Amino acid sequence: MSPVSPYQVCVAFLTRLGVDGRTEVLLGRKKTGLGSGNIVGLGGKIEPGETALQAIVREIEEESGLVVEPGDLTEMGLVKFAFPFRENWSQDSTVFVGSRFAGEPQESDEVSPDWFPVDELPLGEMWDDAKYWLPAVLAGERVLGDFVFGEDCATVSEHELHDPVPSP
Numbered sequence: 569m570s571p572v573s574p575y576q577v578c579v580a581f582l583t584r585l586g587v588d589g590r591t592e593v594l595l596g597r598k599k600t601g602l603g604s605g606n607i608v609g610l611g612g613k614i615e616p617g618e619t620a621l622q623a624i625v626r627e628i629e630e631e632s633g634l635v636v637e638p639g640d641l642t643e644m645g646l647v648k649f650a651f652p653f654r655e656n657w658s659q660d661s662t663v664f665v666g667s668r669f670a671g672e673p674q675e676s677d678e679v680s681p682d683w684f685p686v687d688e689l690p691l692g693e694m695w696d697d698a699k700y701w702l703p704a705v706l707a708g709e710r711v712l713g714d715f716v717f718g719e720d721c722a723t724v725s726e727h728e729l730h731d732p733v734p735s736p
């Protein structure tokens with residue numbers, strides 16, 4: 569276990585039905601900070617006093633301009649990222665999905681958002697952990713995952729997927 573308490577963060581995967589009848593998910597190219605250049609879900613740090621749900625509603629609006637009602641998001645579990653070679657990158661991320669929102673995604677200072685078919689996720693351009701859990705979450709499964717990154721701070725060196733916790 570990490571000796572420092574990891575940042576508590578949140579991430580959301582909003583979906584829509586595309587014109588060709590395929591389900592699409594909103595992802596974005598991260599422009600700044602941790603994971604800059606990677607394609608990520610919308611999200612960020614939970615501020616003191618916020619719940620994960622309050623934080624994700626705020627982050628979705630800050631990063632994409634979309635407005636989501638808290639009740640339209642479903643909590644899907646927790647993914648824990650440990651960086652033994654860069655402790656201050658370690659994070660626990662609460663995962664949400666949703667398919668109701670208002671507005672059109674707009675580029676922000678942090679993220680350049682775009683829709684991707686869920687059966688063609690850009691996994692090669694995402695954080696290395698995503699391939700282990702994101703397809704399952706987008707298929708409706710809950711997740712409880714532990715990921716340890718190696719010395720390059722980019723490649724997953726160990727991972728464990730635990731039995732998903734029941735829905736709250």
Ligand SMILES: CNc1ncnc2c1ncn2[C@@H]1O[C@H](COP(=O)(O)OP(=O)(O)OP(=O)(O)O)[C@@H](O)[C@H]1O
Binds near residue numbers: 578608611
């Ligand atoms: C290591 N493998 C990873 N796999 C998938 N997603 C990852 C991730 N590591 C971080 N994330 C996501 O990144 C956001 C936090 O980003 P982070 O830059 O720390 O927060 P925030 O946007 O508040 O940044 P500022 O500190 O304000 O710049 C948050 O959604 C989190 O789920």
